[in-house]
Amino acid sequence: MQNPAIEYDYTVAKWFSYLAILFGIIGMGIGVWIAFELAFPELNYVAGQYTLFSRLRPIHTNTVAFGFTLSGIFATWYYVGQRVLKVSMAESKFLMAVGKLHFWLYFIGALLAVGSLLLRYTTSKEYAQFEWPFDIVVVLIWVLWGISIFGLIGIRREKTLYISMWYYIATFLGVAMLYLFNNMEVPTYLITGMGDPFHSVSMYAGTNDAMVQWWYGHNAVAFVFTVPIIAMIYYYLPKESGQPVYSYKLSLLSFWGLMFVYLWAGGHHLIYSTVPDWMQTMGSVFSVILILPSWGSALNMLLTMKGEWGQLKENPLIKFMVLASTFYMLSTLEGPIQSIKSVNALAHFTDWIPGHVHDGTLGWVGFMIIAAIMHMAPRFYKREIYSKKLLEMQFWLQTTGIVLYFSSMWIAGITQGMMWRAVDQYGNLAYSFIDTVTVLHPYYTLRAIGGLFYFTGLFMWAYNFYKTMTASKAIEKEPQFASPMAA
Amino acid sequence: MDIRLIQGVAYLGLIIFLTFVLYGYIMHLYRSEKKGKRNYEKYGKMALDDELTSPPVEPLEEHTKESR
Amino acid sequence: MFSWLEKNPFFFAVGVFVVIAFAGLIEIVPDFAQQSRPVVGAKPYSLLELAGRQVYIKESCNACHSQLIRPFKSETDRYGMYSLNGEYAYDRPFLWGSKRTGPDLHRVGNYRTSDWHANHMWEPTSVVPGSIMPAYKHIFKNVADLETAYAEALTVKKVFNVPYDKDMNGDGKIDVPLGSFKQAKQRALQYALKVAQETKRKDLVDMVKQGKVPEIVALIAYLNRLK
Known part of the structure; x- marks a missing residue:
């Protein structure tokens, strides 16, 4: 039944891993940039209308959600899918072709879609901003992924x-x-x-x-x-x-x-x-x-x-x-x-919401994708992870970044919510809207710095990955459990 | 009939139905393991022992023999 | 039954789909018709307003501004009467936003004027010291795309029966005329001239007189309409 000549084929998984790193850096770089814009509005004008906060925010969310995260999802799918079904993509030329087509269509589609947002083509619906021609591309990409999933399931060796x-x-x-x-x-x-x-x-x-x-x-x-x-x-x-x-x-x-x-x-x-x-x-x-x-x-x-x-x-x-x-x-x-309901009355529309989103995305999604890709790296290249120390440093730097991020946004959000509803002794609103904006300056600054920490960590990740790929010590066979790493 | 009433009745019915399904599922999970029909925990090995050369936990062909 | 599902990828997929699909059905479908009924007096957007709305969307104003006043005293004191469902009947898409980095705009037409908007969009800190909103100078030069706005109006008229060219309140007059593109454009230019004059900016007035509506003028017409 087994043919020892066949091995798992990681080509597509590798490609998507590169994309995850690339889109992670672009998307979160923009995120850090617009975070600084909120604290220092002059930054809005660096590249004319193309760096206005409102232009970049949808690009940030879309690049991170549908660039970084989806790339990570696809990379891990093309890796995990083969392994838990115990079938290699090399066994089917068709699925291999679908996988590669999936990658290229996704990559080109993503670049065009981001370009369209930069040129103001947007439907305004959050996380669904792309206009209809890009929606059609998205559907095609998705269909290809579906073919890849169910195709691989169709030729699996593992019943369950x-x-x-x-x-x-x-x-x-x-x-x-x-x-x-x-x-x-x-x-x-x-x-x-x-x-x-x-x-x-x-x-x-x-x-x-x-x-x-x-x-x-x-x-x-x-x-x-x-x-x-x-x-x-x-x-x-x-x-x-x-x-x-x-x-x-x-x-x-x-x-x-x-x-x-x-x-x-x-x-x-x-x-x-x-x-x-x-x-x-x-x-x-x-x-x-x-x-x-x-x-x-x-x-x-x-x-x-x-x-x-x-x-x-x-x-x-x-x-x-x-x-x-x-x-x-x-x-x-x-x-x-x-x-x-009563908490929502306070929290809705405030910075507590982005705070909440980011402890989920930075902490949960980001960390999981980083770990998954570093776990795959030694298997991709049959080499040790280049530096354990760098990975440790990245971990602590990014963790600090997340803590700075959500703690500052908690304070900012609750402050804002309380000030919006605060009244004086006669029952009149105590603050004008602009008071509730200027008060947030220190928190916006802190948040941006937290984001900068996390962003710096991404470069450490990319460097570590690159070095693992090119310069790390070779290993004889795929490790079974813990990924080998050089100190 | 009023749409709110239909919604209310349907909602109640749904909750009762789903409670049965949920408990049915839990009972199914534990009972089939107790009776020795299947061992769910062995599926956890699929992630650990996932070389192309390692034998599947449940090969496709032998399925009929095993689950009866 | 359960173990059968776990081993048949196709039926498993169907099962998952059923489980995830019906929440949407139950939550969205029952009130769909009622939710789309306009409140008495609500009117579709005129061509210029629609062009302004498109500018609002293009510039992603909704990234920082909401258009939803919640029914709390602190909100009605600040922004005016709380929002009603039927007021949004002609909003495609809705523009409630999800974050108030800046204030709510659902009734901004009640308390801000055309020249305030023009000054504000040109240099926000000149009217609101401490504002972190950036200036939008490029929309003072860009020409609003009336043709696309007309295409949208005509589409919603044809496909969704939005009452353009109709007498809505039975007083024998057409409430929101649309007509041919030429007629609609003519009307939009007149309206734009009035708004441009209100901004007290000569460059805007001159542009409109040349038959070109600056995006800012369309945007202000839209914002003034939000009441």
Whole structure:
């Protein structure tokens, strides 16, 4: 049955790893830049209209979510998929071609889409800004990925799908559904034959549009920032530590729990808006219920390390992953708290929300992708990781960055929320709006510095990866568990 | 009939149904393991022992023999 | 049943899809029709306003400004009457935003004037000392794309029955005329001239007189309309 001549083929996984590093640096670089713009507005004019905050913010979110994170997801899929199905991509010319096409279409599509945002082509719907021609490209990319997933499943040797596979499949389906429905738009040129051919108008109006948008927006977080990252940690943490998942049954149970509950919680973005009251309440209630499956997964990950906590000290990759699950627990607790109506009244529209997003994305998503790619590097190139010390330094620098980020945003958000509602002894508003902006200057500065720390860490990561690829000591065979690293 | 009423009844029904499904699933997980029909925890090995040359935890061909 | 699902990727995928799909159905579908009903008196955007709205979107103003006043005293005191569902009936897309780096704009037309906006967009700190909003000088030179705005108006009229060229309140007059592109453009230019004069900036007035509407003028027309 086995043919020893065949090996896992990491070509596409490697390509996507390079992209993850590239888009990570671009996307978070822009993020740091616009964070400094909030503290020092003169920075807005560095390159004329192209560095205005409002122009760059969508580019930051899209590059990080759909550039960095998706590249990381695809890189790990093309690695983990083969391994847990025990089939090599080299066994099928067709799947290999699909994988490569998937990569190139994605890369070119991503560059064009970012360019279009820079030239002001946007639908304004958050995380769905791309105009309709790019939406079509996105759909094509997604279909290719689907072919790759189900094609590989079709020729697998392992009968049962490992839990990571479940999460990758769910990512595929979830994003497909959400993206299609939220981007329903009518290209105006096709109807009237005049005006800008790229322009389109949403199929939904007003409150309906808002409901569809946040059903999408919230669950894009679910299916890009949560579900596939869980897929990663269920593979990489056991593999790196040599410990099987603490409870496989719990992982199955929390999978179904997460799938079911997550989709209901979108309403918490619309509390006290004009959507029906019952929906706001439902969003709030389900957000709180969401703690259960989220913590189910997170505890399962942490308990996987049971009896082996010594590894935390020795292995920086374990550090990254354990801290990632800890940040996952933090943000899945913070989110529900913000969904409680009275808290939401204070927190909505403030900097606490970006704070919340970033402890999830920097801590959980970023750390997991960094760890996954560094775990794969020695397997890609049959070389040791270039420097353990550098990895350690990166870990501590980035952790400090995240802590600075979310603590300053917590304070900023709550300050802002309290000042908006503060009244004097006669019941008049105590502050004008601009008072609530200028007061945030120190926190904006701190946040930008935190971001800068994290960003610096990315360069250490890229350097370490590059050196691993080119200059590190060769190893004879693929390591089974812990990744070998030079001091 | 009022849409709110339908929604309310459907919602209640759904909750009851899902509670049954959830507990049914938990019972299924533990019972099938107790009876020795399947061992879920062995699937955890799929991540650890994932060389192309290592034997699958459950090969495709032998499926019929195993699950009966 | 469960173990069967776990081993059949196709039916597994179907199962996952069902589980994730129906939350959306239950939350969004039942109120869909009711949510799209306009409040009494709500009117579609005129051509110039629509062009301004497109500028608002192009410049991603919604990255920092919301258009949703929540029903709290602190918000109604600051911004005016809380937002109603039917006021958004002609908003495609909605522009509620998710972050107030700057203040809410849903009723900004009630308390800011054309020249205030022009000064503010030219140099924000000149009217709001301490403001961290950047200047948007390039939209004083860019010409608004009335053709695309017209294409959008015509599209929503045709596809979604938005009541352009209709008598909405039964007083025998057409409430929001659209007509042919030529007619609509003529009307937009007149309206733009009025707004440009209100800004007290000669360069803007001159541009409009040459038949070109600067983006800023369209944007101000849109902001003035937000009430």
